[in-house]
Amino acid sequence: MLKVIIGAVFCILLIFMSAIVFFPGDNENRFNWKMNFTKDSNNTFTVTNVTYNSKTGESFGIGMYNAPLHNPEDSMHFSKCIENNEPFEGYYFISNQMYEQNDYLISCFLDYEQVPFSLDGSGPELLHRVYLAPFEEKFFRFDLGRLEPGGHDCEIVALLETENHSLDLQFRRSTDFSYLGSRRVNVYANSTELPVINYSSPSRIFAQNCGDGYVINDGLLLTRTPCVAEGWFTEDVRAGETLVYYVNVASDSKYPVSVALVALLDYTQVPLLENDTSNAIFLNLAAGEKISFPAYVQVPATPGVHELMVLYFPVPYTMLESSPGESVKIDQWTCTEPSIRIGLNVSEA
């Protein structure tokens, strides 16, 4: 009898031990980051205290202003009216709210086309690199020159970690929806109307339906095969080859989405579709609609690691405010999001 009891106790203990060994509750990262700041009567932002156990992945503030002053009266908010052939210019504000100095790659998308622009006196370029010290905030004067009459969307994008070309999975996964901040304004050049969008139909882009149970909601995921949840992080490719990949894009199950998609290779815009000269694709997806379509990229001729990504611009050509400072309610995620940066490891052909 005693042996039976000992055996039973032994079995119970064994089960408990198995549960502990095989189902650990190991939570390995416990980070905290805390910042205190003040503003004076001129709305000047001053960090008074920062405590942290580990650095944050990213933390920054951005804005677009008519004058280099951090106050609401000088903010562009979300719209700008231009008359009499004035150039579109202003100040791009970045607040580097991190304990590390960072370099930001700045790019401008006018009507979802990457355009050259002047920044801080440097000539018109597609990409500008700027440096900010820990907790530094700075205004950068930008100038896009004269715009065609009509309504425009202008979004200035700041990218972090652009000099990191590690093929490490941990880094690649960390780039998912990361290291990008942007600010968009509706620009009305002698106009009060925004353009009407010519949306791509799913059949035109050879899209297939992933079903409403597909994992993403109001977002995107790049993959090597359509409608899968396995992410795509790196690829060994030959110089000059054409690489096919899939852009999975989805609305939310509860609401429709309107989105513009743009592909970047080494942070420079490239076409998404084969034999198509248009650089951006506009999609309008009904609630629960989740699709996957093939995209193409011409692999660079230079060996080394090159960066491929797709940007997800929500609600293109949508009026963002009814009057200065009065935002319009928008029923979808409104932050521009980047896909995972795919590390293309190019070898000679």
Next chain:
Amino acid sequence: MKRKRISGPFTAFLTLVLLSTLILSVASAEPLIMRLSPDEGAGISGADVEKDIGVGGMQISKTYSGILDSEYTWTGYTDIWKSYLSPVKSIHQSKSRIGSTPFDIDVIGVRGRVWQDESLKFDQPQTNEDSADAQVNYQSSEVFPWGYWYARSDHTFEYEAGNDYWYPMSYDSITV
């Protein structure tokens, strides 16, 4: 049929070792569970206030204290955890407070994403206007959720009157 006998002293020794290990494991474990307080849960749209929250994760906050208006604190929080026999769970939260009172701002949002190794398991944004909270939660369906789990949140805080905008991210991970 021959049966192998386990000697009494050996059984006692083994039991002692197992018991000691069990006691040590339980004693060294941190508190596993806390719950959303009614105060925190009340203002959260779409959140399951009964869901257990793990201890740990990554919490980031930014506190404004100035002469122009009331002091307020914005907090972003990501936590992924697994209690012994339960599934993997995560919480992704943005909140705005004056003290412990919800402080509504123009836009508050959070996008939660959860990866299990190289596979995306969860992706859900939530944006609320004139609100103090945004939160999404995840719970795995796998019976054996082995692997490296990585949860991340993109937070959005926009307060036009204060000319204050913050877009931080937070993350947490767990190996099962």
